[in-house]
Amino acid sequence: MKSLLPACGECLYPHSYEVQRSRIGVLRLLCRLFDAGVLAVMLGLMVLAYMFAYGRYTVHHHxxxxxxPESSVITASDGTLMGRFSLPGSGYRQxxxxxxxxxxxxxxxxxxxxxxxxxxxxxxxxxxxxxxxxxxxxxxxxxxxxxxxxxxxxxxxxxxxxxxxxxxxxxxxxxxxxxxxxxxxxxxxxxxxxxxxxxxxxxxxxxxxxxxxxxxxxxxxxxxxxxxxxxxxxxxxxxxxxxxxxxxxxxxxxxxxxxxxxxxxxxxxxxxxRKYNPLEEAGYGPSAFSYMDASLREASRATGIPENELRKGGYTIETAMSRGAQSAMEQAFSRKEAFPPDVKSRKAEAAMVIINHHSGEIVAMMGGRTPRTGGLNRAVLDARQPGSAFKPIIAYGPALESGRFTPDSLLPDRPYAYGSYRPQNINKVYAGQLPMREALRKSVNAPAVWLLRETGLDYARQFASRLGIKLTDEDNNLSVALGGLHKGVSPLKLAQAYSVFASGGIYREAHTVRQITDRHGTVVYKHVPEESRAISTRTAGEMTAMLRDAVQEGTGIRAQMSRPVAGKTGTTELGLPGTDPKANRDIWFVGYTPEWTAAVWMGFDRTDRNHYITAGSGTAAALFSRVMESALRQARR
The missing domain is CATH 1.10.3810.10 (Biosynthetic peptidoglycan transglycosylase-like)
Structure with a gap:
C-alpha cells in the first residue's frame, strides 16, 4: 500500500527553491548596480576634478x-605700407x-x-x-x-x-x-x-x-x-x-x-x-623683398629682438625706402635686355643699392633679378671681387689724402715686379707715365699698384676702414689695389664707401630703419643720425672731379645721364685656361649724382668655365644710368 505522504524532496512549498534563487539574483544585480553607481560617481568626481584642475593649470601656466601674435608691418619713407610679415603657418593677423x-x-x-x-x-x-x-x-x-x-x-x-x-x-x-x-x-x-x-x-x-x-x-x-x-x-x-x-x-x-x-x-x-566684388590681393606697391629682409635684420640688430619675434610681435618698422626709387629699380631689373645673356639655362644675376649720401638712408635695394622673401640678398653679401671699382678706395683716395699726390701727379705706367707679384695692364700696353686723373679715367692697373706701394698698405687700409670697408689680414698685399680681396665685398659696402666721396668726406652709416614702434604705439627704437669726418673735403672734391672724368670720357661713359655723374667701373676676369679671353666673373659700376650714391653688380652665382660673363662693365654702368634717371625723376614728383 503506497504512502499518502509526499516523497523525500517534495516539500509542502514546491517553489521555495526557485524564489530563493531569484532573490539571490536580485541581490547580486543590486550589488552590481551599486558598484556601477559607485564607479560612476567616482568617474564623475574624477571628471570634475580634471575639469577643475586641467583648465586652471593650462591657463595659469600658458x-x-x-x-x-600679430603680423608686423613695414612702411616706406612716406608712411605707405610696403608689406606685412607672415605669422608661423603663413597667416596674417591684425x-x-x-x-x-x-x-x-x-x-x-x-x-x-x-x-x-x-x-x-x-x-x-x-x-x-x-x-x-x-x-x-x-x-x-x-x-x-x-x-x-x-x-x-x-x-x-x-x-x-x-x-x-x-x-x-x-x-x-x-x-x-x-x-x-x-x-x-x-x-x-x-x-x-x-x-x-x-x-x-x-x-x-x-x-x-x-x-x-x-x-x-x-x-x-x-x-x-x-x-x-x-x-x-x-x-x-x-x-x-x-x-x-x-x-x-x-x-x-x-x-x-x-x-x-x-x-x-x-x-x-x-x-x-548688395553685391560683392572681390578685391585683388593686397598690393603694397614695390615688392621690395630684399629691402624688407635687410630691414628686418637691421631692426633685430638695433633692438636685440630676434627676427622671429619682430615678425609676429605687431611691430611697425618705418624705413627710408623711396617708393619711386624702388619701383624704378624693380622695373629696370624686369627688363631682360638690360642684363648679360643667359648661359646654359642659368641667368646672370645682379644686385643694386642706392644710398642718400646726405643722410645715410638706403632708398632702394635689389638683391637679385627675382628676389623673394628669405632668398639670397646679393646686395648685402660680402662675396664679390670689386676689381677696378676698388682703386679709388684703396689706391687713389689714400694717395690724395696723404698730401703727397694730386690728380696731376705723374705716375709710372710700366711693368713692375713686386717680389712674386707681377701686375699687368689689361691690354699689356704701357704709356711710361700718366697723370693720376688719366690713370683713373682709363682704369690702368700698373699706376694703381705702384701708388699703393708708395702710400703704404697700412695707411691705405686705415683709409678704407674710415670709408666702412675693413680688410682682413689676408688682404695685406698689393693685389688689393686691383680689387683682389680675400673675402670680397658687397654692393652695399661699395656704395657706402663712395658715399663718403659724394658727401664731401663725411661718413654716415648706411641704414634702412628710421623707427620701430610696438603694437601699443610705443617707440622701441629710433635711428639717431651720426656723422664723422672720414676724409678731407679736398680729397673728396679731387676724387669727385676725377670720377666725373671717368664717366665723361673714360670707362664709365655709359653711366651718363641728365644729371652730373661721378663713378668708376670694375671688372674681375675669369682667368681660367682655355676660356674666352673676354670672360669675366664680376662687372661693376659704382657712382653718384649730387643726390644719391649707387652700386651695381652683375655676375653668375657660381662662375666656372661654362658660366661667365663676356659683357664688359659698361653693361653695369648702363643699368646704373637707367635706374638712377628714372628714380630721381620719380623722387622729384
Missing part, C-alpha cells in the same frame, strides 16, 4: 598664449580693441555663434544638450555646441580633433578662462583670434582683405553679415573663394540679425541686395 569695433559687428557674432554668451559661465548647457540630441540622431559626433569661450579655448590651446577628451579639455579651459577674464576680454580675444579664411586671422585682417576696410567702424551691414558668417566654415564661406555660398550664408546671418532686433526688415533687404 597665459602667454593669450597674447596673440588686432583691434573692442572699442574699435562697431557694436553691430560684435552683436552679430554673438547672435550667430553664441546667443547666450553673456548668460553662461563658459559652457552653454542648452547648446550642448541640443548638440547631443542631434549627434545621437545622426549617430556621429557632428556638432559640438561650443560657446564663444570654448571656441577661443580650442583655438588658442588645443586642436580641432573631435574626441571626448578634447571636448572635456576644451570645456575645462573655457571655465577657467571665464574665471580669469571678463566677458569683454574673452570677446575681444575671440574676434582677434578667429580664423577668417585665406590666411586671415581676426575680423580686422578679414575686413581689410575682403573689403579694403581698415577702419572697422566704417563696415556696412552687408559686410558685417558676411564676416559673421565666415567662422562656421572659413574655407567655404569666405567671399573670395566661394562667393555664392558666402551670399547664401549672409542671408542666414541677416535673418538672425533681424530676428534678434539688431536690424530692421528694410535694412535686411537692402543688405541682401
Amino acid at each position: 597665459s602667454d598664449l593669450l597674447i596673440l 588686432t583691434a580693441k573692442l572699442q574699435e569695433m562697431p557694436e553691430l559687428l560684435i552683436q552679430a557674432f554673438i547672435a550667430v555663434e553664441d546667443r547666450r554668451f553673456y548668460d553662461h559661465a563658459g559652457l552653454d548647457y542648452k547648446g550642448i544638450l541640443r548638440a547631443c540630441v542631434n549627434n545621437l540622431a545622426s549617430m556621429r559626433l557632428s556638432e559640438g555646441g561650443s560657446s564663444i569661450t570654448q571656441q577661443l579655448a580650442r583655438s588658442v590651446y588645443l586642436n580641432r580633433d573631435r574626441t571626448i577628451w578634447r571636448k572635456l579639455s576644451e570645456a575645462s579651459i573655457a571655465v577657467a578662462l571665464e574665471r580669469q577674464l571678463s566677458k569683454n576680454e574673452i570677446l575681444e580675444l575671440y574676434l582677434n583670434e578667429i580664423y577668417m579664411g585665406r590666411g586671415m586671422y581676426g575680423v580686422k585682417s578679414a575686413a581689410e582683405r575682403y573689403f579694403g576696410v581698415t577702419d572697422l567702424k566704417r563696415l556696412e551691414i552687408w559686410q558685417i553679415a558676411i564676416l559673421a558668417g565666415i567662422p562656421k566654415g572659413p574655407s567655404i564661406y569666405n567671399p573670395v573663394d566661394h562667393p555664392g555660398r558666402s551670399l547664401d550664408r549672409r542671408s542666414i546671418v541677416l535673418d538672425v540679425m533681424r530676428r534678434d532686433g539688431l536690424i530692421t526688415d528694410r535694412e535686411m533687404k537692402e543688405a541682401a541686395a
